[in-house]
Amino acid sequence: MRTGTFQEDFFHDTQVIPGLLTSTGAGDISERVFSNVDMVDLDAYDKVVAFLSGGKDSVSMILKLIDAGIDLSKVEAWHHSVDGRESDGNFMDWPCVEDYCVKLCEALGIPVYFSWLKGGFKGEMLKENAISQPHIIETPTGIKVLERNAKSSKKATRLMFPQQSASLATRWCSSALKIDVARRGLSNQDRFNHSNILVISGERREESANRAKYYQLEPHRSDARVAKRTQRHIDHWRPVLNWSEADVWTSMEKHGILAPVPYRLGLGRSSCQFCIFSSDRIWATMRHYFPTRFQEIADLENRFGVTINRSKLSVSQLADNAKPIEVDDPSALAQAMSTEYTLPIFADSDNPWFEPMGAFSSESCGSY
Numbered sequence: 001m002r003t004g005t006f007q008e009d010f011f012h013d014t015q016v017i018p019g020l021l022t023s024t025g026a027g028d029i030s031e032r033v034f035s036n037v038d039m040v041d042l043d044a045y046d047k048v049v050a051f052l053s054g055g056k057d058s059v060s061m062i063l064k065l066i067d068a069g070i071d072l073s074k075v076e077a078w079h080h081s082v083d084g085r086e087s088d089g090n091f092m093d094w095p096c097v098e099d100y101c102v103k104l105c106e107a108l109g110i111p112v113y114f115s116w117l118k119g120g121f122k123g124e125m126l127k128e129n130a131i132s133q134p135h136i137i138e139t140p141t142g143i144k145v146l147e148r149n150a151k152s153s154k155k156a157t158r159l160m161f162p163q164q165s166a167s168l169a170t171r172w173c174s175s176a177l178k179i180d181v182a183r184r185g186l187s188n189q190d191r192f193n194h195s196n197i198l199v200i201s202g203e204r205r206e207e208s209a210n211r212a213k214y215y216q217l218e219p220h221r222s223d224a225r226v227a228k229r230t231q232r233h234i235d236h237w238r239p240v241l242n243w244s245e246a247d248v249w250t251s252m253e254k255h256g257i258l259a260p261v262p263y264r265l266g267l268g269r270s271s272c273q274f275c276i277f278s279s280d281r282i283w284a285t286m287r288h289y290f291p292t293r294f295q296e297i298a299d300l301e302n303r304f305g306v307t308i309n310r311s312k313l314s315v316s317q318l319a320d321n322a323k324p325i326e327v328d329d330p331s332a333l334a335q336a337m338s339t340e341y342t343l344p345i346f347a348d349s350d351n352p353w354f355e356p357m358g359a360f361s362s363e364s365c366g367s368y
């Protein structure tokens, strides 16, 4: 249970926190957490780093900032490239998602920076008696390679897909490919030192029992506000944590932003294309429309002798259990396979806004 001061509890109930979340002085910042803060004082921060997956929730959290009148020159988007950039083609993620983020950010007028674990998902999964690869971070002044400490890093072997679990140690893809990359990206750029940074991400409580317990505002794990050398104050805010899915689509429609490709194909989430949490129907859909990539996953699962699904059914057996979604949007299907995003970002008279087939879908296809 959080223990805050009277002043904090007061603001907790008023939705907007004037000034910064905490003082920059010494103290136990682990207690500076807030369950419900639907708006923060955006003027109190020098920079806003928006973790942009390219899905509707992360897009709508940026729209919420725009609605609040944020100075967009303070905002930058970060996208964590799940498959890295070292191999040709995608293994787990949608080929179009990176360029979608580029085109979306261009349209919104904010920069986007990419970061990844060298070798991406497949490289980490095939790790055998080796230390992890470096993180690679795109910055305003170029690419930074964040090497591992060979002396303190332990060698390890994976040789299996991440397992379906709330635990980030077992479901290692979220931590190795996103959370750790972000943490080191924030900790290893001097431009964030002696600054007040707001990191935002698009989780929603409605998505799962696990996310229902998230704090809406808390110090980010890269926060170093009490360290004299860095004085890096980083708060982590979840702007749409209390939004319903209807709220998200309403915001997208209000801003005229067309649904990203996965929703147009009938998926309810825009996570990795072949997310380990996919339902039988999503596996069947992926096998039907993307057979070569599906087969690579099926072959690796077979090679490891450990299934992705906890039921011990292989992805092929799961796909056998269901019928694929009947996709009725050929332009979205063609776009899904291309690394160049050519569909419009905004609705116009030739491309009116519409609610995609995947809206309000209950098929599982993303992390919780």
Ligand code: SF4
Pocket: 082, 092, 162, 171, 173, 174, 177, 271, 272, 274, 275, 276, 277, 366, 367
């Ligand atoms: S979307 Fe699914 S497969 Fe991708 S990182 Fe998250 S949990 Fe892992």
